[in-house]
Amino acid sequence: MTKMFTLATANASSALHNGFATLIDATIASFYKVNEPGATVIVTCNGATMFRKAYGMASIANQEVMTPEATMRLGSITKQFTAVSILMLIEEGKLSLTDKLVEFFADYPEQGSQITVEHLLTHTSGIVSYTDKEEFDANIAAELSVAEVIDSFKNDPLEFAPGTDFKYNNSGYYLLGALIEKISGLPYAKFVEQRIFLPLDMSCSYYEGYELSLQRAAAGHTYCDGSFVPCDPMSISQAYSAGALVSNVDDLARWENAIVSGKLISAANWTRAFSPHRLADGSSCAYGYGWEIGTLQQRPMLAHGGGINGFQTFALRLPKDQLFVAVLSNADFGIVDPGYVAHKIAAIAIGKPIQDFKEIKLDANVLDAYVGVYTVNALEQRTFWRDADQVLMLRTGGDITPVHPYSDNEFFIKNTLVHMEFVRDTTGTVAKVVLHQNGEVNENLRVAA
Incomplete structure (x- = not known):
């Protein structure tokens, strides 16, 4: 096992050193135009930064060129930090995975007596996702309290019995943020700042609006009527612990190093976070606690993407190769999927590039x-x-x-x-x-x- 691990790491590292960085750059540059929204990219191997670069514009309106330091909304990559926050509180003995929702929210409907903390972490609660409801887009700019957002979905019938199915769900992670606040006595924004970002020296990471210092933030864009324009406004209160965090690729690399080093939580809980959850019938879903679980070119992969007004993001890790790739882009539409870019980069880095298809004409x-x-x-x-x-x-x-x-x-x-x-x-x-x-x-x- 040790020999395989070392060999895989050596292969990825040597590939990056042997001219593959040039190939990665050429691959990425083909996706982004210099006068349009762009992206920041980082590739690390065995904790060392092997590739780091920015593409395109940070702000079209202000004609600002993108830089690698630019911070951007993470969207659902936020869920990793929410999940680890919950695991930290579990290790402190303040709750357990089997605790029921009604134990912490006395006014939650009776169905909350069937829903556990683990159901929320793994998208197996059956709760309706508030971001899928018809009124969400129409009211996305409204500043709402945590209680008001929870009230918008808590009385809806469950889509399935808790634990019997998987359906990606922002409501579950919104409830986890409220749970963190109730148990810790800190606002969610302050909990992740004090318990995660400051200890890990992630000085460019924050809950939007809670920056501790001046940040070089990229502007968010969307594509409309043939051109890129500023993204639609939204209240970050509606993203909260499901998607309100902001960071840059350097801090995400620090986050990866903390994971590899086993910081913040025990090795057992890191393993649990990266293990596919099993449903009531014994089948497994390709999700742990805040991470999607899959493969890339037959290598085990842990990953998550994010999409939020103005931004799309993706970060993946190949544990056996000790490889980490993050791509943050500042347009929510009309730009290449950062998940596609990240997969292409990682495959090149391990020396197993993804096939490029060439279009042909058919009658x-x-x-x-x-x-x-x-x-x-x-x-x-x-x-x-x-x-x-x-x-x-x-x-x-x-x-x-x-x-x-x-x-x-x-x-x-x-x-x-x-x-x-x-x-x-x-x-x-x-x-x-x-x-x-x-x-x-x-x-x-x-x-x-």
């Missing part, structure tokens, strides 16, 4: 063979249709997405890790589409032409 009659409706699950479908020489895809509740052919029956989505294969039955009729993403394979059966 209309070939494309028409794939048009139809395909079942994703009991509630969702995936529809494909042709518009001139372009195939478009729409998943229930999603956005219309162009898909591009790279063979007679295989397609990809540009600047993502998604590619798919249309499969025919014995009669030659297209019967299903098989989607590949991040090492996961999903089959969608065709139900209508």
Whole structure:
């Protein structure tokens, strides 16, 4: 085991030293234009910074060039810090994973008696996510108290019995922030500042609006009517412990070093945070406590992304390679997915680059063979249709997405890790589409032409 660990680390380190930094730079530069919103990127291996650079503009309105030190909203990467805060309080004996929600929130409806702290950490509570509700976007600029946000979802029926299913849920992590405040006696913003950021020398990390010093903050943008403009306003009170933290790539590297060093919590709890949670039926979901769990090029990977007004973010770690990559970008739409960039970088760093697909042209009659409706699950479908020489895809509740052919029956989505294969039955009729993403394979059966 030790020999494998050392070898993997050596491979990643030597790849970065042997000209791969140049390749990483060339790969990233192709995604960002100098006069548009950009990104900051860091790559560390075995605790040492191997690559660090900024691309694009920090502010289009002020014509400020992006710098590596720029701070940005993290969005849901915040959840890592919330989860570790909860584990710190557990180690202090102030709560446990099996404690019920109603033990701390006496006015929470009866369904709170079924929901545990661990359900909240693992997105298995069944609580409706407040950010999925129709009124969320319309009221996103309103300054609300913690109690007011909780009141907006606590009386909704559960989507499933706690512990029986997984559904990503911002309400659970909002409740965890309220729990941290109730148990510690500190505002969430002050808890993460005093218990995490200051001890780890993360001087550029803070709850938005609670900066301890002047920061070089990038402006958030969105893409509208053919150009990038300032992002829509929002009250950070509505992100709170599910997404309100701000940081930069240097501090995220410090966070990674703290994790590797086993700081803040015990080794057992770090292991628990990085282990896939098991549902009531014994099946596992690809989520621990604040981290998604998967693979990259057959290597174990821990990761999380974030999306919030004006910003998209992604950070991943490959523990066996001691490799860490963070990409923070200052546009919430119209810019390459930072998760895609981070995966590409990490794969290059370990010497196993992700395949680049090249688009080809197919005749209309070939494309028409794939048009139809395909079942994703009991509630969702995936529809494909042709518009001139372009195939478009729409998943229930999603956005219309162009898909591009790279063979007679295989397609990809540009600047993502998604590619798919249309499969025919014995009669030659297209019967299903098989989607590949991040090492996961999903089959969608065709139900209508």
